Amino acid sequence: xxxxxxLAVQLPNLAKSLxxxxxxxxxxxxxxxxxxxxxxxxxxxxxxxLTALFLPLPFLLRKSAxxxxxxRNDRDGLTGLLVSGAFEEESNAVLQDLDGSGMLxxxxxxxxxxxxxxxxxxxxxxxxxxLKYAARRITAALRSNDVIARTGDARFAICLDPVRVLDLEIxxxxxxxxxxxxxxxxxxxxxxxxxxxxxGFCLSSxxxxxxxxxxxxxxxxxxxxxxxxxxxxxxxxxxxxxxxxASRRKNDLEASKALDRGQIQAWFQPQLxxxxxxxxxxxxLARWNHPKRGIIPxxxxxxxxxQSGQLERLASRMLAEALGALKAWHKAGWDVPTIGVNFAxxxxxxxxxLDKIRWxxxxxxLEPQNLSVEVxxxxxxxxxxxxxxRNVNGLAELGCGIDLDDFGTGHASISxxxxxxxxxxxxxxxxxxxxxxDIEQQRMVAAIVTMAERLGLETLAEGVETPGEHAxxxxxxxxxxxxxxxxxxxPFEKTFEWLRAYHAHTPDMPEIPQRGL
Numbered sequence: 001x002x003x004x005x006x007l008a009v010q011l012p013n014l015a016k017s018l019x020x021x022x023x024x025x026x027x028x029x030x031x032x033x034x035x036x037x038x039x040x041x042x043x044x045x046x047x048x049x050l051t052a053l054f055l056p057l058p059f060l061l062r063k064s065a066x067x068x069x070x071x072r073n074d075r076d077g078l079t080g081l082l083v084s085g086a087f088e089e090e091s092n093a094v095l096q097d098l099d100g101s102g103m104l105x106x107x108x109x110x111x112x113x114x115x116x117x118x119x120x121x122x123x124x125x126x127x128x129x130x131l132k133y134a135a136r137r138i139t140a141a142l143r144s145n146d147v148i149a150r151t152g153d154a155r156f157a158i159c160l161d162p163v164r165v166l167d168l169e170i171x172x173x174x175x176x177x178x179x180x181x182x183x184x185x186x187x188x189x190x191x192x193x194x195x196x197x198x199x200g201f202c203l204s205s206x207x208x209x210x211x212x213x214x215x216x217x218x219x220x221x222x223x224x225x226x227x228x229x230x231x232x233x234x235x236x237x238x239x240x241x242x243x244x245x246a247s248r249r250k251n252d253l254e255a256s257k258a259l260d261r262g263q264i265q266a267w268f269q270p271q272l273x274x275x276x277x278x279x280x281x282x283x284x285l286a287r288w289n290h291p292k293r294g295i296i297p298x299x300x301x302x303x304x305x306x307q308s309g310q311l312e313r314l315a316s317r318m319l320a321e322a323l324g325a326l327k328a329w330h331k332a333g334w335d336v337p338t339i340g341v342n343f344a345x346x347x348x349x350x351x352x353x354l355d356k357i358r359w360x361x362x363x364x365x366l367e368p369q370n371l372s373v374e375v376x377x378x379x380x381x382x383x384x385x386x387x388x389x390r391n392v393n394g395l396a397e398l399g400c401g402i403d404l405d406d407f408g409t410g411h412a413s414i415s416x417x418x419x420x421x422x423x424x425x426x427x428x429x430x431x432x433x434x435x436x437x438d439i440e441q442q443r444m445v446a447a448i449v450t451m452a453e454r455l456g457l458e459t460l461a462e463g464v465e466t467p468g469e470h471a472x473x474x475x476x477x478x479x480x481x482x483x484x485x486x487x488x489x490x491p492f493e494k495t496f497e498w499l500r501a502y503h504a505h506t507p508d509m510p511e512i513p514q515r516g517l
Contacts (some may be wrong), residue, residue: 003407004387006160036437052107072088075400076149079132081148081149082148082150084151084157085149086150087147087149087216088212090149090159090212091107091147091211091212094147094161094212095159095162095164095212098204103164103201104164104165104166105161105162105165105166105215106159106202106204106215106219107157107159107160107201107212107219108157108199108201109155109200109219109222110155110157110178110179110197110198111152112154112196112226113157113195113196113198114231115127115130116153118130118193118195128496129188130193130195134154134195137181137182138158138178138182140181141181142158142160147159155223157216157219159216160310166203166205167203168236172412178199179197179232183196183197197232198226198227198231199233199234200222200224200225200226200235200236201219201222201234201235201236202218203236203237206237218237221242222235225241249299251304253304255301255304256304256310258288259305259313259314265286265287265506266285266286266317266318266322266492267285267490267492268282268283268284268339268495268499269282269283269482269488269489270486270487270502271480273479274470274473274478274479274481275474278335279336279499282322282326282336282338282340283339283342283374283482284318284321284325284340284342284491285298286302286314288300296421306346311344311347312346312347315341315343315344315347318341320360322371323339323360323361323370325339326338326366327364327366328492332496334381338369338371338372340372341372341373342374343373346454347368348388348392349387351393353391354398357398357400359397368395369399369400369401371400372400372401372403372424373395374403375402375405375420376405376406389419393421396423397421402420403460404422404426405426406426417457422457423457424460424479426460426461427445429462429483430463431444431448431461432461432462432463432464433469434469435469435472436466436471436487445476446476446477448477449477453477460479460482461480461481461482464484464486465484465485469485469496
């Protein structure tokens with residue numbers, strides 16, 4: 001076979017291959033003159049004519065992708081980025097020609113961590129400014145052909161324009177670059193906000209025949225895994241994620257129905273006075289008694305219950321069971337002064353909260369001082385002068401104790417503590433661990449205790465595991481302690497056994513001197 005015959009056979013196939021690839025389409029203007037010139041040099045005017053006629057045909061006959069015009073309704077009003085529906089359509093257009101072309105793409109999902117705290121603490125205007133900065137920084141870090149959308153309150157999605165070379169390392173570098181850009185401080189009028197960002201991504205090569213929806217779903221799964229790991233995390237999609245997500249969704253569905261089925265129960269953990277050694281109260285803790293999996297901690301069901309709007313119902317259930325337990329202890333002759341119940345932001349925003357508490361106390365014939373309302377420090381730190389403040393102050397005026405939970409891990413100022421009339425600081429367990437061996441831990445707790453004394457507040461240390469930690473906290477002047485080393489959370493029926501056992505040994509407990517540092 002002559003070289004002319006070979007060229008005649010191969011030319012249409014070569015042209016078709018180029019037409020199917022993104023590279024061939026983009027270099028059409030260069031390739032047609034190049035091939036026609038080569039044909040003329042090899043075969044003269046005859047081959048020049050044949051090449052000029054047949055080489056463009058595969059490009060001309062190939063069905064082109066429908067061009068879509070992005071309208072105003074396809075754009076997010078705040079950031080100017082695409083919305084979710086438009087992102088899926090644009091991603092489909094990008095990904096439809098990947099098969100057989102040798103080109104690669106990826107979708108990345110990003111979310112600003114704990115963005116609700118930014119909104120609660122600084123207000124809606126500041127939160128919107130942070131989102132605008134985020135959108136501009138993402139756009140500046142990418143190419144003009146990459147598809148970018150805002151898919152949630154603080155969520156963004158990116159579909160990369162196809163390229164020849166794209167692997168896990170390149171995507172990790174891109175995710176890290178985007179993360180660095182988003183975590184630059186955001187300057188506002190009176191303060192700079194330091195956001196953090198989690199990223200999940202999926203390469204098109206990880207899925208068989210990806211489209212916009214499937215690639216986004218995989219990247220979103222990777223983002224969920226990143227957020228479960230902690231703030232400022234990056235995760236790449238793996239096939240096992242799908243099984244984990246399916247299992248988690250099943251768990252979430254069961255959790256949302258557990259309250260109606262009576263499976264959520266109040267458990268109680270004792271609190272001890274360091275001066276007298278006596279029981280100063282119990283903290284009420286929610287536990288899910290699953291019929292097959294056994295006892296499940298709140299970290300696995302509070303999220304689903306929040307999403308299904310059941311936190312207020314859960315708080316009401318815990319409050320009623322807590323007051324009922326306290327009434328039963330008193331009736332049995334046990335001296336338990338207080339019962340603590342946790343209240344999150346949703347419950348504290350209920351305008352009818354004070355009336356509800358009064359009614360429950362009256363129903364169980366208890367006094368307000370028998371109830372300690374536990375509020376997270378992060379709730380106080382980010383609370384403006386609104387219904388939450390009025391509710392907390394109203395409970396304090398009623399006579400209830402206000403415990404500031406997890407103190408030392410948030411950003412509550414002294415003025416906010418006094419404004420919300422806290423009566424006790426609960427020192428976070430991170431300051432308690434190995435306090436009998438770590439002088440820095442001792443100094444930190446001593447400073448908290450001294451500040452509390454000056455403000456007229458009591459202190460309670462959480463997470464006490466050993467007798468050494470218990471003794472050191474007592475010497476430092478901490479008023480109350482609780483933790484696994486003293487008593488684990490237990491169902492109501494087992495509290496009587498624990499109280500009997502504890503009081504049987506109380507007379508043998510030595511007096512612990514105060515203030516050793």
